[in-house]
Amino acid sequence: TQLLEQSPQFLSIQEGENLTVYCNSSSVFSSLQWYRQEPGEGPVLLVTVVTGGEVKKLKRLTFQFGDARKDSSLHITAAQPGDTGLYLCAPAGSQGNLIFGKGTKLSVKP
């Protein structure tokens, strides 16, 4: 069984602050995806990382895949209320399916 941990579970910050959320596992993954879910909606894909050490940027969001491909992080610079949501990491399983973590619930207050 693959253990997947996301931390922190909850994060409440003020607009303009920076933050980092983490996704850790004891298993090695071929790829990993990050999703954001807003209340009342399904998760929406943000990025896919494939190579160990890979860094991808999406505006104020920076995603990194660990060198050993067991962990990943998401850093948000100057958070805005529109960043509020549940951030889910999802490494690829062995049969093409994704394994979702429980997520980090982010609240950005104006």
Place this chain on the structure above:
Amino acid sequence: DAGVIQSPRHEVTEMGQEVTLRCKPISGHDYLFWYRQTMMRGLELLIYFNNNVPIDDSGMPEDRFSAKMPNASFSTLKIQPSEPRDSAVYFCASSFRGLYGYTFGSGTRLTVV
């Protein structure tokens, strides 16, 4: 494309009744997934199909749950009989070869009273 379409958006039913959730995947996608989301357990994979064939149903909680995909454009998840502990948001997602990310529907919020 209109995305993944799920119906109904909300369903309230009494314990013991049959519930059928519906999903229309994105045209051309060959994978279809059914997930259940609760606060306690997060997103749990129930079952997934590849080219309309069930590949892994190990996440289906019990025999009360069944899923079908009669063609590439339609899938159902049925619960019979329903129980209060089945209350959750059920998501359908589709993907092309599982490589380019999943597209989720907006979910069905099921409440069993």
